[in-house]
Amino acid sequence: MSIPIPDWLKQDNSEASRLVRKLALWRCSNFRWGFVVAKAGSSYDDEARWNKTLDRLRQHVAFGLALPRLQAGGSDDRAERMAMDAFTLQVLDSHELRGAPSHDTIRAHLRAWKEANAGNKDLAFVCDDVCLFLDDRMVQQLVDAPEPSLDWYRSGRPGTLLLTLTTCVGVLDAYFGPDTVEDKREERPHYQGWMWVGAAYLPEFWRRIDDYFQNMEMMCALTYEPDLIPLWDGCENLLLDPETLEERDTELDKQRARFNR
Numbered sequence: 696m697s698i699p700i701p702d703w704l705k706q707d708n709s710e711a712s713r714l715v716r717k718l719a720l721w722r723c724s725n726f727r728w729g730f731v732v733a734k735a736g737s738s739y740d741d742e743a744r745w746n747k748t749l750d751r752l753r754q755h756v757a758f759g760l761a762l763p764r765l766q767a768g769g770s771d772d773r774a775e776r777m778a779m780d781a782f783t784l785q786v787l788d789s790h791e792l793r794g795a796p797s798h799d800t801i802r803a804h805l806r807a808w809k810e811a812n813a814g815n816k817d818l819a820f821v822c823d824d825v826c827l828f829l830d831d832r833m834v835q836q837l838v839d840a841p842e843p844s845l846d847w848y849r850s851g852r853p854g855t856l857l858l859t860l861t862t863c864v865g866v867l868d869a870y871f872g873p874d875t876v877e878d879k880r881e882e883r884p885h886y887q888g889w890m891w892v893g894a895a896y897l898p899e900f901w902r903r904i905d906d907y908f909q910n911m912e913m914m915c916a917l918t919y920e921p922d923l924i925p926l927w928d929g930c931e932n933l934l935l936d937p938e939t940l941e942e943r944d945t946e947l948d949k950q951r952a953r954f955n956r
Contacts (some may be wrong), residue, residue: 698828704774709772710898711760717902718820720777728820728901729783731936732827732864733801733806735792736834744838748829751837752894755862756787758843759895759929778898785812785821798867798889801826804868822901825911828865837862843895861925862894868911885917889926896929908930 704712718726758773769856789805805826812818829837840862841847871888890911892900904911916932917923924935948949 699825702894703771703846708758709763710779710902711923713902714760714781714898717772717905718781720781725817725862726784726820727781727817727942728822730822730827730897730901731785731787731805732785732829733792733796733804735787735801735828736794736831736877740793744824744834745858748834750785751862752784752829752864753779753782755837755840755843755894756897758848759893760898762845762848762895765884769831783821784827787819787826795803795830798874801828801867802869802872805867822904824869824904826867826869828867830865833864837894849903863891863895866890866892866900866911869931871912886912886915888916890925890927891935892927893929896927899929 700722704715704721714728718724718728720726731756757775757779758881760778764772764775776899785808787801787808791800793805793843805823809823812821812952827849843862856865866887866889871886900914903914914927914932916927916934920934922937924937926935
């Protein structure tokens with residue numbers, strides 16, 4: 696007999712509740728949602744540091760789910776707890792990823808993971824269209840960042856840039872590579888196949904990718920200046936200077952401004 700959706704869950708349209716409804720978690724479903732993440736960089740051989748990094752990443756994902764409730768002064772966190780109980784980070788662990796592996800190397804390991812887990816229904820909602828990666832700067836930021844709280848979040852106002860820049864992850868498009876570059880060059884010639892995403896916004900990023908109405912290419916800021924870092928902060932696409940991490944206006948922005956006059 697099917698267990699009906701509880702009334703409290705029907706009436707809530709938060710990101711956490713959307714996840715719970717999509718995966719039927721109120722029925723104690725075994726489904727897991729989340730991401731594949733490459734274990735790379737100098738933290739590869741430091742197990743304690745790597746585990747702390749993943750713990751911090753989970754904290755910020757949980758905070759992202761809780762933020763709307765905290766801002767509204769709510770206390771019912773049932774959907775958030777259900778969503779986080781089902782959250783998983785599937786780690787790609789290979790000596791070939793030690794140091795600074797190329798994006799294509801990470802993608803090759805992601806493809807191998809997909810093939811090995813193709814029949815695992817419990818992992819059907821783990822997003823394998825992208826792969827998370829954490830370079831040394833991201834690891835350091837996550838390890839050094841304070842435990843997320845509403846006060847900490849508000850200290851970054853105006854906007855959410857503090858929240859994003861101190862706890863971001865890299866994301867690779869699984870379908871971008873030598874075989875697709877020529878095709879993509881015609882439609883979106885300035886797309887590089889990677890971007891940064893604020894850790895707290897990974898639940899919404901997961902939903903947008905999983906629901907097919909947006910893929911990573913559509914969510915990534917475009918630029919004629921390939922050295923800039925594309926960042927998605929949950930509501931808009933930004934471009935950052937790699938040295939200062941300050942938002943940059945680009946030649947593409949200037950052309951758009953001239954076109955819109």
